[in-house]
Amino acid sequence: MDKKRREFLKIAGISTLAGLGGTAVIDRLATGASPARARAAYEINSLSPAGQPKEKGPAKAAAKTSQRLGLVIDMRKFNANPGLAEKCIKTCDFLHNIPHFNNKKDEVKWVWLTGYENAFQEHSHYYRNETLEKNQVLLLCNQCDDPPCVRACPTKATFKAKNGIVAQDYHRCIGCRFCMAACPYGSRSFNWRDPRGGLDMKHINPEYPTRMRGVVEKCTMCVERVGIGKLPACVEATGDTKAMIFGDLNDANSEIRKFLKENYTIQRKPSLGTHPSVFYIV
Ligand code: SF4
Ligand code: SF4
Numbered sequence: 001m002d003k004k005r006r007e008f009l010k011i012a013g014i015s016t017l018a019g020l021g022g023t024a025v026i027d028r029l030a031t032g033a034s035p036a037r038a039r040a041a042y043e044i045n046s047l048s049p050a051g052q053p054k055e056k057g058p059a060k061a062a063a064k065t066s067q068r069l070g071l072v073i074d075m076r077k078f079n080a081n082p083g084l085a086e087k088c089i090k091t092c093d094f095l096h097n098i099p100h101f102n103n104k105k106d107e108v109k110w111v112w113l114t115g116y117e118n119a120f121q122e123h124s125h126y127y128r129n130e131t132l133e134k135n136q137v138l139l140l141c142n143q144c145d146d147p148p149c150v151r152a153c154p155t156k157a158t159f160k161a162k163n164g165i166v167a168q169d170y171h172r173c174i175g176c177r178f179c180m181a182a183c184p185y186g187s188r189s190f191n192w193r194d195p196r197g198g199l200d201m202k203h204i205n206p207e208y209p210t211r212m213r214g215v216v217e218k219c220t221m222c223v224e225r226v227g228i229g230k231l232p233a234c235v236e237a238t239g240d241t242k243a244m245i246f247g248d249l250n251d252a253n254s255e256i257r258k259f260l261k262e263n264y265t266i267q268r269k270p271s272l273g274t275h276p277s278v279f280y281i282v
């Protein structure tokens with residue numbers, strides 16, 4: 001038994017290996033590492049500020065963090081700027097080397113569009129106005145303040161960083177998919193196939209690691225950019241439209257908090273108690 005496999009069994013336990021992700025995990029370990037530069041950039045920029053989780057075993061309720069980075073998505077602005085949502089999606093897809101396959105089962109999505117009734121299932125759908133009927137809503141990970149995905153993860157591959165972002169360490173992920181079952185928003189995707197097969201490898205972003213078959217991924221609120229003082233790429237892509245407002249929800253003087261004070265916003269599935277950090281104006 002080689003060293004990597006011994007380490008893996010120690011973390012995951014044999015029962016997990018026999019479960020949902022076993023074969024894929026072994027494939028993942030055998031595939032090897034991502035390009036060193038991309039991996040180093042990702043780890044320095046995203047994981048270091050958060051600190052690597054040290055203990056083993058499932059997390060309890062996520063601790064409160066000093067910062068709580070969040071977003072307001074103003075669909076009125078998106079509706080007024082046709083093509084803007086697609087621009088955000090394309091930007092994220094390119095920057096994060098998100099693969100594309102021609103079937104739904106293998107789909108990997110970090111940010112996507114869906115109908116109002118699907119996005120806001122807890123809200124009334126009767127007599128919707130024409131705007132809500134006609135336009136789609138931009139969805140991504142809600143960066144929940146009490147994230148069930150983090151609680152479900154047996155290896156702490158997904159964890160809440162100090163800035164409140166729910167981050168993902170691809171190298172710790174054993175592909176068990178417990179986090180996918182736990183996320184009530186469908187924000188996580190599993191790499192059923194080698195994601196590199198769904199990319200044009202000549203036109204990838206060398207600064208971000210490609211992933212491997214058998215790992216879960218999702219929007220990480222551009223933790224690698226935010227860690228060096230940049231805006232999330234989708235927010236930057238909206239330019240000065242104010243279609244997305246990003247900031248620290250724990251800071252009463254931040255732009256996002258002022259915006260939330262002055263505008264009526266809604267969240268996805270608020271009754272579940274996950275406390276999403278993404279707010280919407282529809
Ligand atoms: S991130 Fe998800 S798939 Fe990966 S180890 Fe954690 S629970 Fe399992
Ligand atoms: S939306 Fe899903 S993946 Fe994102 S933090 Fe919440 S539970 Fe986790």
Ligand code: SF4
Binds near residue numbers: 091
């Ligand atoms: S915050 Fe970053 S990772 Fe998340 S959808 Fe926007 S561009 Fe993608």
